[in-house]
Amino acid sequence: xxxxxxxxxxxxxxxxxxxxxxxxxxxxxxxxxxxxxxxxxxxxxxxxxxxxxxxxxxxxxxxxxxxxxxxxxxxxxxxxxxxxxxxxxxxxxxxxxxxxxxxxxxxxxxxxxxxxxxxxxxxxxxxxxxxxxxxxxxxxxxxxxxxxxxxxxxxxxxxxxxxxxxxxxxxxxxxxxxxxxxxxxxxxxxxxxxxxxxxxxxxxxxxxxxxxxx
Amino acid sequence: xxxxxxxxxxxxxxxxxxxxxxxxxxxxxxxxxxxxxxxxxxxxxxxxxxxxxxxxxxxxxxxxxxxxxxxxxxxxxxxxxxxxxxxxxxxxxxxxxxxxxxxxxxxxxxxxxxxxxxxxxxxxxxxxxxxxxxxxxxxxxxxxxxxxxxxxxxxxxxxxxxxxxxxxxxxxxxxxxxxxxxxxxxxxxxxxxxxxxxxxxxxxxxxxxxxxxx
DNA sequence: GTGACCATGTGAACGGGCGCACTAGCGTCT
DNA sequence: AGACGCTAGTGCGCCCGTTCACATGGTCAC
Numbered sequence: 001x002x003x004x005x006x007x008x009x010x011x012x013x014x015x016x017x018x019x020x021x022x023x024x025x026x027x028x029x030x031x032x033x034x035x036x037x038x039x040x041x042x043x044x045x046x047x048x049x050x051x052x053x054x055x056x057x058x059x060x061x062x063x064x065x066x067x068x069x070x071x072x073x074x075x076x077x078x079x080x081x082x083x084x085x086x087x088x089x090x091x092x093x094x095x096x097x098x099x100x101x102x103x104x105x106x107x108x109x110x111x112x113x114x115x116x117x118x119x120x121x122x123x124x125x126x127x128x129x130x131x132x133x134x135x136x137x138x139x140x141x142x143x144x145x146x147x148x149x150x151x152x153x154x155x156x157x158x159x160x161x162x163x164x165x166x167x168x169x170x171x172x173x174x175x176x177x178x179x180x181x182x183x184x185x186x187x188x189x190x191x192x193x194x195x196x197x198x199x200x201x202x203x204x205x206x207x208x209x210x211x212x213x214x
Numbered sequence: 215x216x217x218x219x220x221x222x223x224x225x226x227x228x229x230x231x232x233x234x235x236x237x238x239x240x241x242x243x244x245x246x247x248x249x250x251x252x253x254x255x256x257x258x259x260x261x262x263x264x265x266x267x268x269x270x271x272x273x274x275x276x277x278x279x280x281x282x283x284x285x286x287x288x289x290x291x292x293x294x295x296x297x298x299x300x301x302x303x304x305x306x307x308x309x310x311x312x313x314x315x316x317x318x319x320x321x322x323x324x325x326x327x328x329x330x331x332x333x334x335x336x337x338x339x340x341x342x343x344x345x346x347x348x349x350x351x352x353x354x355x356x357x358x359x360x361x362x363x364x365x366x367x368x369x370x371x372x373x374x375x376x377x378x379x380x381x382x383x384x385x386x387x388x389x390x391x392x393x394x395x396x397x398x399x400x401x402x403x404x405x406x407x408x409x410x411x412x413x414x415x416x417x418x419x420x421x422x423x424x425x426x427x428x
Numbered sequence: 429g430t431g432a433c434c435a436t437g438t439g440a441a442c443g444g445g446c447g448c449a450c451t452a453g454c455g456t457c458t
Numbered sequence: 459a460g461a462c463g464c465t466a467g468t469g470c471g472c473c474c475g476t477t478c479a480c481a482t483g484g485t486c487a488c
Contacts, residue, residue, distance in 0.1 A: 011445065017415040018396065035465065044396040048447050048468095055467060063466045064454040080415055081422025088414070099313030100410075105394065109411045111418075149421055150414065173424060174417035180319065182232065182258040190420040192413050196314070197323045199406050200302070200364065201231040201294055203388035204325075206404040207363055208295025210387060225475060249435065262477055269437055277436045278484045430488090437482075445474090452467075458460090 008056045015053055016080055018043045023073040035066040085110050089143055089172075091163045092154035093118030093133050096178055100154055101129045114146055119159065136163065143170035150174045157181035222270045229267055230294055232257045237287040249280040299324050303357055303386075305377045306368035307332030307347050310392055314368055315343045328360055333373065350377065357384035364388040371395035 022042040026034055036054070040047040054060065054067070057079050061067045077083055088111045090097050100106070101113055116133045118124060124135045134142050136159075143151065143166075151167035153160050153175060160179035167175055174190040177183055180198070185191045236256040240248055250268070254261040268274065268281070271293050275281045291297055302325045304311050314320070315327050330347045332338060338349045348356050350373075357365065357380075365381035367374050367389060374393035381389055388404040391397055394412070399405045 009445070013419050014412075014416055016419065017409075017412045020415070021394065022396075036467095037465085042396065044398065046447060048449090049445095051466060052446085052468080059467075061466045062454065063452070064456090064464050066465065079419070079422075081418045082415065086414070086418055086421065095313065095316050095318075099309065099316075102309050102313075103410065104309075105411050106414065109414070111411070111414045150417055174421050176413055176417060180235065182236075182256065184258065188424070190417050192417060194408055194410070194413060195231075196317065196408070197319050197325070198228075198231045199390055199408060200300070200320065200323070200325045201234070201296065202228055203364055203390060203404050203406060204295040204300055205227050205230065205293070207300065207388050208293075210402070223475070251435085260477070262479095263475090265436060266438080266476085273437070275436050276484065277482070278434045278486090280435065432485105432487090434483105434485085436484095437480105439480085440478090442477075443475090446472085448469105448471085450467105450469085453465095455462105455464085457462085 012053045012056055015043065015045065015049075016076060018045075019050070019053070020073065020076050020080065020082075023069055023076065026069045027073060032069055033066045034069050034072075036061070039067070082110050085112055086149050087112055087114040087147060088150045088152060089113070089115040089117065089139075089146070089148045089167075090131075090152045090154055091117040091136065091139065091167070092156075092159075092178075093120060093123045093128060094154070094156075097152075097154035098128050100152060100178075101131050111150065115142060115148065117142075117163075119155070136166070139163070139166040140170045143167065143172060148172055150176065153177045153179050153183070155179055226267045226270055229257065229259065229263075230290060232259075233264070233267070234287065234290050234294065234296075237283055237290065240283045241287060246283055247280045248283050248286075250275070253281070296324050299326055300363050301326055301328040301361060302364045302366060303327070303329040303331065303353075303360070303362045303381075304345075304366045304368055305331040305350065305353065305381070306370075306373075306392075307334060307337045307342060308368070308370075311366075311368035312342050314366060314392075315345050325364065329356060329362065331356075331377075333369070350380070353377070353380040354384045357381065357386060362386055364390065367391045367393050367397070369393055 036050040037047045040050045060072050060075055090100055090113055093116055113131050116131050117136050117139050118133050119136045123133050126133055151172040153163050155163055157179045160181050161183045164175055164183045168185055168189055177193040180195050250264040251261045254264045274286050274289050304314055304327055307330055327345050330342055330345050331350050331353050332347050333350045337347050340347055365386040367377050369377055371393045374395050375397045378397045382399055382403055391407040394409050
């Protein structure tokens with residue numbers, strides 16, 4: 001493995017999926033070569049940033065020409081670990097959890113939902129969008145045996161930390177938290193959060209402080 | 215209005231809702247005073263950062279004591295523009311849009327969903343979680359007359375930019391985009407995005423590059 | 429009233445990421 | 459074959475945000 005590429009800045013990592021999506025669009029349009037400028041436009045960023053970001057992956061471009069779309073797409077997929085599926089478990093079988101299970105985008109992009117967990121005994125044993133619901137108490141056992149790498153928390157805030165602890169105990173390496181609360185995980189476990197109300201509150205701030213336009 | 219506080223860093227604005235939530239918890243627990251250290255722990259950040267962030271709002275703390283929870287909560291709500299409701303419209307009546315409409319967290323936090331828009335004529339005229347669904351073609355007219363300030367895009371990627379343009383034309387000042395694509399809005403309009411698959415792909419990267427632990 | 433204590437508020441150093449602008453090098457056209 | 463044009467790759471300065479450490483100023487006990 002190339003060693004110089006080690007440690008890609010977090011900001012760059014967060015942009016890679018955006019580039020990836022852009023590349024996928026180009027493939028659909030049968031476009032074989034793309035310049036950093038074009039890619040920048042599609043991804044909504046600066047061209048220099050694109051070139052710097054891509055340079056972390058290696059020298060996959062050709063000066064005077066651009067990047068080979070398919071080759072770059074492959075390299076990026078490999079770097080992002082998307083050449084194989086990542087089984088995902090969703091914890092929380094309420095509104096949000098069910099919606100996420102129903103959301104086809106996960107499986108389609110290589111993150112099949114292989115299990116759900118809920119605290120409500122009435123739902124345990126039933127299937128949501130074809131996925132069997134287990135009880136929250138069985139997270140450690142089941143998640144480990146299913147080889148879950150990524151856990152999605154879609155529980156109420158009050159249960160989130162406890163669920164996170166269980167997921168970590170089950171050997172899950174990455175957690176995506178939808179619960180509106182701060183949770184902590186040990187070093188070595190990745191954590192990202194999505195907070196819907198929080199986003200709206202941020203927008204509210206700017207809305208409130210907007211210059212009164214004439 | 216205080217003038218020195220103008221221009222609060224974006225990173226700070228993004229943290230304010232987290233502090234707000236922490237303060238709300240403290241109120242529930244009947245705790246009247248809080249130190250930056252305690253607040254930092256609850257919000258999962260550094261204490262110095264808390265103090266600097268709060269100092270942008272004004273000098274609402276008392277040296278030697280801490281911050282008065284209720285007073286700070288009020289000031290922060292005011293700054294975030296949460297002292298009044300912000301009517302929201304959701305565009306996209308599919309899986310995600312319906313889930314968002316059903317998600318009680320919005321209304322509960324001061325963002326009542328007052329209208330939905332969908333491209334599917336079969337859904338137009340029906341109600342989702344009590345909210346009437348209009349046709350996408352009527353966004354400009356309806357959103358303007360309902361005084362919508364914030365628009366939520368929950369359409370497929372292909373329709374997102376067109377919907378965004380319509381929302382802007384209707385006078386919407388803030389857009390929250392759930393569609394997995396990059397959209398652009400004019401200067402003066404706020405834009406935030408939530409991309410579920412993107413978050414998983416980022417996690418996938420770190421999962422793939424994790425040191426193989428013994 | 430006075431002194432010790434304590435937490436805020438902030439100046440300043442530090443670090444990371446961003447973008448400009450230049451260089452390197454490939455392809456093409458004459 | 460040589461020169462030109464185009465685009466990747468990158469060094470460098472800048473700016474924003476974070477963090478440390480200190481001074482400021484209020485509270486409480488005696």
